Amino acid sequence: MSGTRLFGTDGVRGEANVSLTPQLALHLGMAAGEFLRQQALLEGPAKRPEVLVGRDTRLSGEMLQAALASGFASMGIDVVDVGVMPTPGVARLVLLRKAVAGAVISASHNPYYDNGIKFLGSNGKKLPDAMEDTIASHIPLLESLPRVKGAEIGRIRTDTSLAEAYAQCVKETLRSLGSKPLAGLKLVLDCANGATYALAPSILGDLGAEVVVLNANPDGVNINRECGSTHPEPLAKSTQYHKAHAGLAFDGDADRVIMADEQGRVVDGDRIMAILALQMAHEDRLPGRIVVATVMSNVGLEQALEREGIRLHRTDVGDRYVSEAMDALGAGIGGEQSGHILLPHLSPTGDGMITGLQVLSIMVQTGKSLSELASVVQTCPQILRNVRVQDRQAWRNDAVIQQAIERARKRLGRDEWLSVRASGTEPLVRVMAQGTDATLVQSVVEEICTLIETRCGLS
Numbered sequence: 324m325s326g327t328r329l330f331g332t333d334g335v336r337g338e339a340n341v342s343l344t345p346q347l348a349l350h351l352g353m354a355a356g357e358f359l360r361q362q363a364l365l366e367g368p369a370k371r372p373e374v375l376v377g378r379d380t381r382l383s384g385e386m387l388q389a390a391l392a393s394g395f396a397s398m399g400i401d402v403v404d405v406g407v408m409p410t411p412g413v414a415r416l417v418l419l420r421k422a423v424a425g426a427v428i429s430a431s432h433n434p435y436y437d438n439g440i441k442f443l444g445s446n447g448k449k450l451p452d453a454m455e456d457t458i459a460s461h462i463p464l465l466e467s468l469p470r471v472k473g474a475e476i477g478r479i480r481t482d483t484s485l486a487e488a489y490a491q492c493v494k495e496t497l498r499s500l501g502s503k504p505l506a507g508l509k510l511v512l513d514c515a516n517g518a519t520y521a522l523a524p525s526i527l528g529d530l531g532a533e534v535v536v537l538n539a540n541p542d543g544v545n546i547n548r549e550c551g552s553t554h555p556e557p558l559a560k561s562t563q564y565h566k567a568h569a570g571l572a573f574d575g576d577a578d579r580v581i582m583a584d585e586q587g588r589v590v591d592g593d594r595i596m597a598i599l600a601l602q603m604a605h606e607d608r609l610p611g612r613i614v615v616a617t618v619m620s621n622v623g624l625e626q627a628l629e630r631e632g633i634r635l636h637r638t639d640v641g642d643r644y645v646s647e648a649m650d651a652l653g654a655g656i657g658g659e660q661s662g663h664i665l666l667p668h669l670s671p672t673g674d675g676m677i678t679g680l681q682v683l684s685i686m687v688q689t690g691k692s693l694s695e696l697a698s699v700v701q702t703c704p705q706i707l708r709n710v711r712v713q714d715r716q717a718w719r720n721d722a723v724i725q726q727a728i729e730r731a732r733k734r735l736g737r738d739e740w741l742s743v744r745a746s747g748t749e750p751l752v753r754v755m756a757q758g759t760d761a762t763l764v765q766s767v768v769e770e771i772c773t774l775i776e777t778r779c780g781l782s
Contacts, residue, residue, distance in 0.1 A: 328455075328456070328459070329455075329459040329462075330452070330455040330456070330458075330459060331747060332641045332643050332747070333431065333439065333441055333449075333641075333642075333643075334427075334439045334440050334441025334442065334449075335347070335351065335439060335440045335441070336430055336433070336437060336438075336439040337437065337438070337439070338436055338437055338438075339381070339382075339383030339386075339387065339436060339437065339438040340383060340386070343383075343387070343437075343438050343439070343440070345386055345387060345389075345390035346390070348387045348390035348391045348394065348440060349390040349391070349393055349394045350394065350462050350465060351391060351394060351440055351458070351462070352390065352391040352392065352393060352394020352395045352396075352397075352398075352426075353394040353395075353397055353398055353461075353462075353465050353468075354394075354458045354459065354461035354462045354465065355374075355394070355395065355424070355426070355442055355458050356374075356394060356395040356396075356397065356398025356399070356400045356477075357398050357461050357465075357468055358454070358457055358458050358461060359372050359374070359398075359400055359423050359424055360372065360398055360399055360400065362423070363423065371399065371400075371401050371477070372399075372400050372401065372422075372423040372424075373400070373401045373402075373403060373420065373422045373423060374395055374400050374401070374402050374403070374422060374423060374424045374425065374426060375402075375403050375405055375413055375416050375417055375420065375422050375424075375425045375426070375485075376388055376391060376392055376395075376402055376403070376404050376405065376413075376425070376426045376427075376428070377404075377405045377406065377407070377408030377409075377410075377412060377413040377416075377425070377426075377427055377428070377518075378406070378407060378408070378427065378428035378429060378518075379407065379409075379428070379429040379430075379517050379518040379546060379575045379576045380407055380516060380517055380518060380520065380541035380543065380546050380575070381428075381429070381430070381435050381438055381543060381546055381575075382435060382543030382544055383436075383438045384407075384428050384429075384438065387428050387438060387440065388404060388428050391426060391428065391440060392404060392479045393479070395426075395477055395479075396476060396477035396478065396479050397470065397471070397476065397477070398470075398471060398477070399471040399475045399476065399477050400423075400477045401477045401478050401479075401480075402477060402478070402479045402480070403420075403422075403480060403481075403482050403485070404479065404480070404481040404482070405481075405482060405483065405485045405486065406481065406483040406486070407518055407520075407521075408427075408485075408486060408489070408518060409489075409518040409519055409522070409573075409576055409577035409578065409674070409675070409676070410427045410429060410431075410441075410518075410576040410577065410578045410672065410673075411577065411578055411670055411671075411672050411673060411674035411675070411676075411677070412486070412489040412518075412522075412577075413425045413426075413427050413443060414443050414447035414448070414670070414671045414672040415447065415489050415492050415670065415671070415674075416485050416488065416489055417443055417444075417445065417447050418446070418447045418671060419488060419492075420485075421445070422445065423445050424442055424443060424444060424445060425442070425443035425447070426440060426441070426442050426443070427440070427441050427443065427576065428440055429441075429518070429575060429576040430575065431574055431575055431576050431578065431579075432547055432551065432552065432553045432574040432575055432579065432661075433547065433575070434546075434547060434548070435543065435544045435545070435546050435547070435548070442455070442458070443672070446671060447670075447671030447672060448646070448671050448672060449643060449646075449672070486521075486522060489522075490522055490525065490526050490529075493526055493674070493676050493677055493680065494526060494529060494530060496669050496677050496680055496681070497530060497680055497684055500684060500687065500688070502531075503530060503531030504530055504531065504684065504687060505527065505530040505531045505532040505683060505687065506531035506532070507531070508531075508532045508533070508568045508569070508683065508686070508687070509532070509533040509534075509535070509565065509566070509567040509568055510527055510532045510533070510534055510535070510567055510568065510569055510570065510571065510683075511534075511535045511536075511537065511558060511561050511562045511565055511567045511569075511570035511571070511583070512524055512527065512534055512535070512536050512537065512539075512570070512571055512572075512573075513537045513538050513550055513551055513552075513555070513557070513558040513561075513570065513571070513572035513573065514536065514537070514538050514539040514551075514573060515538055515546060515547050515550050515551025515552065515572065515573050515574055515575055516538045516539065516540060516541040516542070516545045516546045516547070516548070516550065516551075516575075517541065517546045517547065517551065517573060517574065517575035517576065517577065518573075518575065518576050518577050519539075519573045519577045519675070519676065520538075520539040520540070520541050521539070522676070523539075523571075523573065523577075523676055524536045524539065526676060530680075532683075535561065535565050535567065537550065537557070537558065537561060538550040538551065546575045547574065547575050550572075551572050551573060551574050551575065552572045552573055552574040552579045552580060552581040552661070552662050552675070553574065554572075555570075555572045555581045555583060555589045556589070558570045558571075558572045558581075558583050559583035559584075559587045559588060559589050560587055562583040562584070562585065562587060563583075563585070563586060563587030564587075566585070567585065568585055568686065568692070568693065569582055569583065569584060569585065569682075569683065569686070569693045570582060570583035570584075571583075571675075571679040573675045573676070574662075574675070577674070577675045577676060578642075578663055578672060578673040578674065578675055579592075579661055579662040579663045579664075579673065579675050580595070580662050580664070580675035580676070580678050580679045581661075581662040582594075582595065582679065582682060582693065583693075584692065584693040584694040584697055585692055585693060585694060586694050588694065588697075590693060590697045591660055591661075591662065592620075592658050592659050592660045592661055592662040592663065592664060593616070593620050593621050593623065593624040593660050593700055594624075594697040594699075594700045595658070595662065595664055595678060595682060596614060596616060596620075596624060596656060596657075596658050596664060597624055597627045597628065597697075597699050597700045598682055598685060598696045598697065598699070599656055599664070599666070599678075599681055599682065599685070600614045600628060600633060600656050601627070601628075601631060601633075601699065602685050602689075603655060603656065604631055604632075604633055608655065609633065609655055609656070610653050610654060610655045611634075611652060611653055611654060612632060612633045612634065613633065613634045613635075613636055613652055613654050614628055614633060614634070614635050614636070614654065614656055614657060615635075615636045615637075615638060615645050615648045615649045615652065615654045615656075615657030615658075615665075616635060616636075616637060616638070616645065616657060616658060616659065616660075617637060617638050617639065617640045617641070617644070617645060617659050617660070618637050618638070618639065618640065618739050618742040618755070619640055619659065619660050619707075619742065619755060620635070620637070620659070620660050621660065621700070621702055621703055621705050621757060622703035622705070622740065622757050622758060622759065623700045623701045623702045623703045624700055626700075626701070626703070627699045627700045627701075636648060636652060636654070637739040639744075640659075640742070640744065642658070642659060642663045642665065642673060645657040645658060645659065645665060646665055649665060649667065655667065655668060658673070662675065662678075664678040666678065666681065669681070682696070703757060703758065703759055704757060704758060704759070704760070704761035704764040704765075705755070705756075705757035705764070706755065706756055706757070706764055706765060706768045707753065707754070707755040708753075708754050708755075708768055708772050709746070709751045709752070709753055709754075710751065710752045710753075710754065710772050710775045710776050710779075710780065711750055711751055711776075711780065711781055712750055712751065712752055712775065712776075712779045712780055712781070713750070713779065713780070713781055714750075714779065715745035715746060715750055715751070715752065716745060717778075717779045718743070718745075718752055718775050718778070718779050719745075721778055721779065723774065723778065724771075724774050724775060724778060724779075727770060727771060727774050728741065728743055728771060731756070731767045731770065731771060734763060734767060735756060735757075735758045735763065735764070735767060736758065737758075740756060740757050740758050741755070741756050741767065741771075742754075742755040742756075743755075743771060743775075752775050752779070754768055754771050754772050754775070755768075756768045756771075
């Protein structure tokens with residue numbers, strides 16, 4: 324690994340059978356199993372530890388699941404394979420079954436040839452960095468670790484019926500509105516040929532909605548392909564065409580949702596956060612009158628919240644950082660422009676279906692259309708550009724670039740309106756600026772990008 328962390332911000336990711344191999348999955352299962360076995364020993368005698376494993380619809384999912392589960396079992400951990408399941412579904416089931424951990428095999432919104440493995444703690448949340456690093460540290464030691472034998476070897480069984488338990492949890496979030504709270508609504512669903520392909524249409528139908536379903540025929544290679552939350556334009560057109568009240572597009576593992584209104588316009592994560600936060604504040608259910616989002620969220624969200632006396636706290640890019648800030652601040656809502664929304668009072672992790680249902684419930688309760696609700700956010704100028712570089716980190720140590728960044732932040736008026744960060748996987752530096760003055764935003768982006776290209780670029 325040459326000093327590079329095995330785990331990224333969302334688990335271990337890579338191209339399936341190239342960098343993310345069955346051997347690595349086996350070793351991850353063994354290392355995580357050893358970690359969990361040690362934790363169980365510290366807590367004293369108890370039943371054999373149980374881990375739930377779910378996956379999305381990628382071709383490589385079954386292969387990696389078999390290897391990961393074998394690794395767990397070889398360390399004395401029982402495994403329940405819950406089959407194709409949204410990430411938030413695995414998180415919820417971990418809580419329901421009081422499992423010691425969960426594991427999800429998914430690369431979220433990435434193309435089918437990528438895959439990933441992420442672990443969830445007994446609280447249904449992603450493991451902290453320190454725990455992931457401890458698991459990674461076990462991998463080089465696997466040959467020397469004691470092996471369980473005989474009856475101590477873990478069992479692996481499949482139980483796809485647990486999907487219904489998760490579906491009930493999702494539907495329960497609207498229980499106060501009656502048995503058919505979405506009766507009278509016509510909805511378009513884009514399941515991204517991913518983990519919600521069966522669950523989402525069933526759940527929305529059970530809640531009374533008339534449902535038009537798109538991209539719910541996974542074949543292992545069509546997950547996220549020109550569909551889902553990363554390609555919401557077809558959903559928006561279909562929502563308008565079918566004269567539906569709203570559309571919902573999930574990503575491959577359904578921790579995100581992007582919506583579309585009845586006029587065929589995309590409703591992104593910023594607008595979803597505003598709709599939810601304003602309603603929660605109106606009902607006096609918004610702790611501290613604070614919302615947590617990343618530096619990528621548009622100034623329009625900030626302004627919409629400020630008008631109602633709600634503060635927007637910004638973090639670095641990544642739902643992990645949003646979650647950590649929410650815990651520290653006691654916030655009740657946070658998320659990303661991409662549609663990954665955290666509602667800790669309803670789910671231990673981002674849940675696209677639950678998020679979408681909350682917006683739909685506000686439509687029902689207020690009698691307002693989605694376009695009217697979303698109009699509270701007026702998008703301000705925001706530009707994101709990528710600069711290809713030789714060294715992703717060189718700009719950090721360049722005094723000229725750093726001085727220019729400081730000047731630009733002063734010109735924009737707020738530090739958080741300028742974000743300069745290295746890509747986690749590609750030789751790119753991403754420069755994003757936003758504000759209320761389009762000319763100024765354009766000028767700032769051009770200046771910073773030109774400097775980085777001149778001083779750190781490929782030529």
